[in-house]
Amino acid sequence: MGYRGRVVAVCVVILFNILRYGYYHIYLGYLFDRSFFVLTGIFLLVAWTGGRQYDVAKFYSEKDPLTNAYNRRTIDKVFKKQIYQYRSRGKKMGVVLIDLDEFKDINDTFGHQTGDELLRCVAELIMNIAKKEDYVVRWGGDEFVHVILDLKEDTLSDYVRNLRGKLCNLDMEVVQTVSASIGIAVYPDDGETFEALIQKADTSMYEMKKA
Template sequence: MATGIVLLFNIIRYFYYHQYLALPFNWTFFILTAIFLGIAWVAGKQFDKVKYLSERDPLTGTYNRRTVEEYFHKAAKISDIKKQSLGIIMLDLNKFKEVNDNYGHHKGDELLIQVAAALNTFVTKHDLVGRWGGDEFVVLVDNMKENTADAYVKELQLAITLENVEASVGYAIYPKHGKSFQKLVQEADAYMYRDKKDK
């Protein structure tokens, strides 16, 4: 984007000075253009990096809580227009503390990265995976239907079962179980802890 603007500016600059004003062309024009393009490219890369870090969890690369909530509000509006539902899945890794205690936090971090990768592989391009905090993740599922939700959750649990560490999972569906993000998270969270107690 930034390099495109700089390139357009230099094209305009060329026509203004050398066509409109009929000033003699100087080879230094290319040097200045290259310098401007270089600065724009570096600035653009820095902007992309800052934007990425502001939206993502630094360990797993999944989206952070703020971005998940922002995405929910946009997705909910689209769901209303299409008269569709939107699923919120909360999941918590079982025995994760034991992994940290027995093998160290480095092993725990590796496990979180593996779970995040498994989640991203499982979901579709219309869904969104975020790290809620600690060993908890949240998944927003486009057009998740109540009659197929239980089957979907079981498949997801199988997909992320790694090294004997399973996940307790709960879900809530917009707008059936609530319309606010906070209400739906509470519902999914309560469901998840009931699942954890049953294990």
């Protein structure tokens, strides 16, 4: 969760109090009173609390509350912004669709609490692999999407191999190994819209499932 709301609110209060001090004590010539600091402290506390509410609301509007990955609505906005830069610069972007195999059986065997823990572990694993500027999205149910920005040539095969290896050695007490079907698509080779890239990745993933 970011601090933007709190930082902005506190900065506004500080600016307001600088103006308040200048107006009353410099311009009007009122004697300085210690209550100035008391009121400033109260204003800062209110600003911090209000700013935190904004940060919490923004966090849950962008993130999946279970896994801390981004949600689908956020990635739609992000992709539309990124696409303008990538068109002009000739860069590539990778879209990796990850679907956990036999997740329903895990839920039925070990319970939904274990299933939720597995989703959190997998999301954290993907985020640890991802670069700082990438986006990891909970696409729905047991599916995740990793949007790899500024994709380099011939890195996706290494990525898939690395991800599979880490899933096979998952650090969970009950579920110690997980497999996943993985589909990939590359912008602009496989499409110029996010919908087209997801469709291509989805087709690639189901071909892997059949195989």
